[in-house]
Amino acid sequence: MVKFLGSSRTPAAFLHGDIRNTVGNVPMEWYQDYPHIGYDLEGKKIFKPIRNKDELDEFLDKMENPDYWRTVHDKMTSTDIRLTDEQISLVHRLQSGQFGDVNFNEYEPYIDFFSGETMIHPVTNRPQDKRSFIPSLIEKEKVSKMVHAIKMGWIKPRKPKESDLQFYDLWAKEDPNAILGRHKMHVPAPKMKLPGHEESYNPPPEYLLTEEERLAWEQQDPEDRKLSFLPQKFSCLRSVPAYSRFIHERFERCLDLYLCPRQRKMRVNVDPEDLIPKLPKPRDLQPFPTIQSLIYRGHSSLVRCISLSPSGQWLASGSDDCTVRLWEVSTGRCMKTVEVGGAVRSIVWNPNPAICLVAVCFNETVVLLNPYLADKLVYNATDQLIASYVEPEEERPQPVQWQVPEIEDSDKGFRLIITHPKSVKQVTWHSKGDYLASVLSDNSNMQVLIHQVSKRRSQNPFRKNKGLVQCVSFHPIRPYFFVASQRCVRVYNLIKQELMKKLMANCKWISSMAIHPGGDNVICGSYDSRLSWFDLDLSTKPYKVLRHHKKALRGVAFHKNYPLFASGSDDGSVIVCHGMVYNDLLQNPLIVPVKVLKGHTLTHNLGVLDVAFHPTQPWVFSSGADATIRLFT
């Protein structure tokens, strides 16, 4: 406004003499430090007024001057100018957005000189120049020059731009056979489920939800719902409303596509079967007993113990009916029955084939019985051997009493009677057949006695009682002696008279023990239905514990020649295992259970009481509480 005023001639300026400033449109601050503020038309300085109006003057002016509202200060000349009425009305008009000129008619009629209408006559009727339709000679000349230059090779076609390789094959170096290859990892987007009958506008009635189903559906969490919508029935397609869940569903689909894991997880796919150590199949481990072949019937009470003759022709069995029976193995014929004075706890055939003796223990006695079942020479030699005993000159105190039986006992086949102070629960022979060990049920230190038959001498090898002895056994080759107490097996060296090893069986109560014919492995059966295999070279802990039986084990046995061992249990079954022992010290024994043999019926909760192998054939005998002995071949 000020500029406008300053740069324009106003009638007021003419009134007070022309004091127009000529500095032009420059900031007046430039003249702040000068006494003048510019130059008038004659080039004379226009001086600033001596005294500027201060705030107070301004206020007084505002209060007193009625024309104050129409007074403007002109910075160019530092004068106050009172605006005229025309000027005021111009200001008002401009402020209200009207044209400044009062007389300007903004709605004057429009004169259309050049209209959009195509006119039939040209605006000018001048004919076209000739040159506009004649080929230009200059252009022709220029073109022919360029053609000539191209022909002469002066102008060469523009070289194609040597473009850098802007892109390259990202996967060129990829191995097509790689497991993580791109195409192998391709996971197609999951497909949407195709609509079913329940999506129909008119679904079959069985797809419509009943009232309860609908309530249940509504109460379910949206994630748990089987259907994401309620099937609805419409009479015609026309009445189907817009699908209200459309956006929602599309969104979910997008989420599915976007969040779907498009990466194949390389899970280590290990078949649990592969983690099991490879055991040979039982049919590759033939021969072993598979089927029950013979039943030896005759006993009237449970058969506690059985033993095979070294030749394998005869079987001796002892029973709670106070008899010892001798059987022909091949036919099941009971050849002899010998009455003894008590329930037979243990019976062992002398392992020496040159001696025909069976050790039978019942009550407090151990009887050496000649069954007369062998070569005539052998059993006569046995009788002579026992008869050839000469009394030693000086009587030694013996823990037991050796007796030659009376005549009626002698007729039964009894050859020697060893009377113990307490009842005897087990006897066992040394492999040479001269020494005999017996176990007494006693809590004192006299639990194990070793007898020498040829000298009729007995001794108690242990001074201290180290737990209740369950069974004892001689080592088949070396002078070792195995004593099984309730929880452990102690191995003694009989020559050095010292404890060699103590095998911890990890079970509550050992019931039976068998020594491998090689002598380096021991199996123990226990009443808590475990069978522990010890490798004496490996450790004093069991090399393997087999828990195949359901009830307490009563008897275990090794085969003499075949890699077999068997265990009999109160559950009425005999389990035959392949137990291969290698000469190579680096290779651990191979133990494979091969067969469960069933046949015995449970009587008084007792099943199999003893097992024994045939000395030459892969046959196993088991005696049971049902008063039978069974042969499995």
Next chain:
Amino acid sequence: MSQLQVRFFTENAKYKVDDVPFSIPAASQVQDLSNIINKLLEAKHSKICHSNVEFDFLVRGNFLRTSLVNHMEAEGISTEEVVEIEYVQRFMAPQPEECIMHDDWISSVDTESEWILTGSYDKTARIWTQEGKAVMTVAGHTDVVKDVAWVKRDGVTSLLLTSSMDQTAILWEWNVERNKLKARHCCRGHAGSVDSIAVSPNQTKFCSGSWDKMLKIWSAVPTDKEDELEEQRDRPRKKQKTEQMGLTRTPIMTLSGHIEAVSSVLWSDNEEVCSASWDHTIRLWDVETGNMKSTLTGSKVFNCISYSPLCRRLASGSTDRHVRLWDPRSKDGSLVLLSLTSHTGWVTAVRWSPSNEQQLISGSLDCVVKLWDTRSCKAPLYDMAAHEDKVLCVDWREDGLLLSGGADNKLYTYRYSASTSAA
């Protein structure tokens, strides 16, 4: 119903029919085919000459037991071509004849043309007539009689052999007319129970197999000379005399090689002995030189063997429930020609038919005696389930008498003949 083109043929000229193909229903059973043949024969001969005969049919050497089409399917025979069917007269089922009671288990049985000899667990052997009448009790062994054998018959005297668990075999002379029995020789030398004896075809020698793993060849000719026995020097001579039955005889030859008990011996001809053992082998021995000729190795304990000179096959019964047929001439030694499987227990006895080269019987611990035909190896021809306990011995006499004895103390005899007309 589908039809099959068949052509019938037979060896028996009496029952020959015209050699033309017939079209018969595929589901025909043996009975239907038998009716067809009978109709044809009736048409060929007059109705009076021909009486109804039961036939059995073989398709490619195997007995037909199911319907024809099933059998051909099982054998893999094409049903497109003309099927050649052989027919033979049906073997009649063995007819039970006698049941001879014993006092104890019967361990062995042997027959000759008239008499039956059985060995028993009561330490005796017995001679019976065919009708079941006890003629003679052969007592003398001190232990179970394990095997018996007839040696020969010379007019009114017969020679017989018994072997026992008391480690001896005794050669007896039995005078039939006076019914007198005399122990001629006591064959001593074995160190175990003598489980098996066999007399050579020319009846001059016999062989014994024992639990002591040895085979011994003895002379079967009775003499009055006693062989020297060195081993019993320390015993008083007099006592020995009183104990012994007959004169002591020592073996001509001992064949050793088995590593387990010998369970069964037989002579395949005059110079060759065959023995089966618990060591899973059958061995053939040359008696002249005493050498082992060949070994047939099985996988299980052998209980018994039998040899048929007609088909030159060995049949063995073993503890794995199979009857196996062997060719003893085969050089590679362990070729099983055929396994006959139907028993459910140990096979304790086998015996070839002396007259028919395809038939044998077997006895087993499962109490059943089975009659087999090698042309029908899947199932036996007949089961004889009379026994109530283990069958321990069987025998087959030339005239078609089958015998079986076992642990139920009974000896059953059956009459069996190949055809109705022959009976």
